[in-house]
Amino acid sequence: MSALTTQTTVAVIGAGAMGAGIAQVAAQAGHGVLLHDSRSGAAEQAIANIDSQLAKRVAAGKLAPHQHAACIARLQPCASLEGLADCGLIIEAIVENLAVKRELFAALEALCRPDCILASNTSSLSITTLAAELQRPERMAGLHFFNPAPVMALVEVVSGLATSASVAAALYNTAKAWGKKPVHTRSTPGFIVNRVARPFYAESLRLLQEGAADCASLDALMRDAGGFRMGAFELTDLIGHDVNYAVTCSVFDAYYHDMRFQPSLLQKELVDAGRLGRKSGQGFYDYREAAAKTQPARLTSTSAIEPVVAEGVGALLKPLLQRFEARGITVIQRPGAGLLRIGDATLALSDGRLAAQRARDEGLDNLLLLDLALDYTSATRVGLSWAADCSQSAIDQVVAVLSQAGLHVTPLSDTPALLVLRTVAMLANEAADAVLQGVASPADIDLAMCAGVNYPRGPLAWADALGLATVVHTLHNLQAAYGEARYRPSLLLRRRLAEGRSLHE
Template sequence: MSALNLNARIGVIGAGAMGAGIAQVAAQAGHQVLLLDNRPGAAAQAIDNIDRQLGKRVENGKLAAEARDATLARLHPVENAQALADCALVIEAIAENLEAKRALFVQLESLCSTQCVFASNTSSLSITGIAAPLKHPHRLLGLHFFNPAPVMALVEVVCGVASDPVLADCLYDTAKAWGKKPVHTRSTPGFIVNRVARPFYAESLRLLQEGAADCPTLDALLREAGGFAMGAFELTDLIGHDVNYAVTCSVFDAYYGDPRFQPSLAQKALVDAGRLGRKSGQGFYCYSEQAERPGASTLPNAPAPQTCAVEGDLGALQPLLSRLQGQGVK
């Protein structure tokens, strides 16, 4: 089974940042896309936001006006799930809640044809678990995009226990046809990226809680010494703390409380306060127009050290001592 042809209608449920981004990707690839959200007017508002974003690209000479107009003409807000009945693929991008996702796909199974493929954009919930209540669980897979979906190339194609490998290949080829770089993965906690990424966030959050340094300094260390495009606090503000914290809790629980994945009380406090990051205007940083971004703390210039005292076995740090000695440090 090859990629879905361009005559295939795509349904996207959830008009938040991820759902709107996925809808835009599918529409830019040439599909008619139906966008549904249970909040009145949210789907139409999301399409208006896409219009503004694409308009900026036109103004900057990065997109032809005709391409913008064609993409917008393929995006259609709809009022209820019944409107998705003739879709060939329905992608769910709602809140990270297992029961809500299960109930949605059970409803879709009663509305859509048996040929329709179901996909969840879940970041970490079990595809096997989501598909469990379905009469035909083989047609539900994970199709996990990354934020912002129109920009980020990677897409995880996730198979649960019952998922049909033929449909997994179809979604892989479809994502590739949409200009993405898909990868196959099994439905393990956090899949590939979110399992690997947990320590990236966790170490910075632990250092913050322990008072080792402030957010701007820790972010600067990751950017300037680690070579990352963004630090952990900048990135979690972009993702949204409600989403990032929920994924961390999901992975932590799935690995039976492995301390490597322990959620942060500092991040929980932000979620409890409604400080979700860029989308709420406040997270670890403030995003109001008047806000000034705090700078990293730096030490004043000082002479290079001449001596270094070592106590005990350095272990993995032994090469560091050799480098210091190579620079003349005794």
């Protein structure tokens, strides 16, 4: 089914930040929009706020005056549900309460014409459950925008058990016509983004709880090595811990307490204390006026720069070797098992084992492990850990070389798979399970994570780039280190590895 024409009147119910944003998107795309809210004057105030925001864009030269005027002319407040009877699409953006939403949709079904599409902007409730008591549940779907709706590109088009394919297609094509990047997903807990993103928060939270590093250091590694816009602690402080923790608990409960989605005791403590992040002035960081900004840990060294002997180094570390050579560091290539020898030290990319375990397994002295980076040629920071018996001189020699190459070196305690590697492996693992369970296609999952939460690379594409053998091996080693099913590799990862195929095939 093609996109709804601009002759179709769109209604948005709920004039809060999300509802107003959706109304603005539809109006800017050319639709007449009716905005309804049960609170007296709320719809009028929301339209006035949109008018003010668009006026600022005009003043900044980012929007033409006639576009501003046309958009506002298409937005109309509507005092009653009865006034929405002739709309072709109604989008609900009210409180996340199942009973309240079901009551609303029952009333809308009785009022609206038979071909009207009913959509919910819910981020966590089941579309199947919302539609279950309707006479025509096939005309209902989820249309999940991300906040702020006028800015964020992603829209999840969510099909419940009864949603017709033509309704899902109409919403997908309409969202695309509105300038968004839509993706199809089944109505499963968390849909795509709120499910696949859980490891992004969970692994940093776990490392903080284990004392591997502090918040500022872990966030800096995710940004400066992993290429993410923000680290987990910055992001949860921005989202609000009440919101982020509630989503995690919802997904955890919905999946019958699968430990992959286990909520964090550290985050619960913040919620219990009322330290909700930026909006309360304190979260993992202190945002009060007199608070000092926390700096990430960084190692320095005055050791002489040693040549780097690369013994059979694979594709993942070759960009790092090129960076060494570009900075005047001598690199000697010879056959071997993927190790870098720097003076007395042995340096290797983490494979998920503890440094102490790997040193014992392979008979390596002075072993240090390097964390993954999105791109070693452009990264500005890298994580480093080492076995307890590693000498200080060996640590200094490695730090000296990495520093000479322009990398800030941030230490982590001896922890399995360090930070970036374990996070990427777990994101890929969760995304692979979503594909296996028919939640969405690989392409839509990668698009959702890039467009919805600004990941530098889709987790499935990242897994393909690393090599599925690397990802599965890392997960196996994490599982062995912790003795937990949380790190079990997805059947799809193991199947595609056995078949010699990528995740996008």
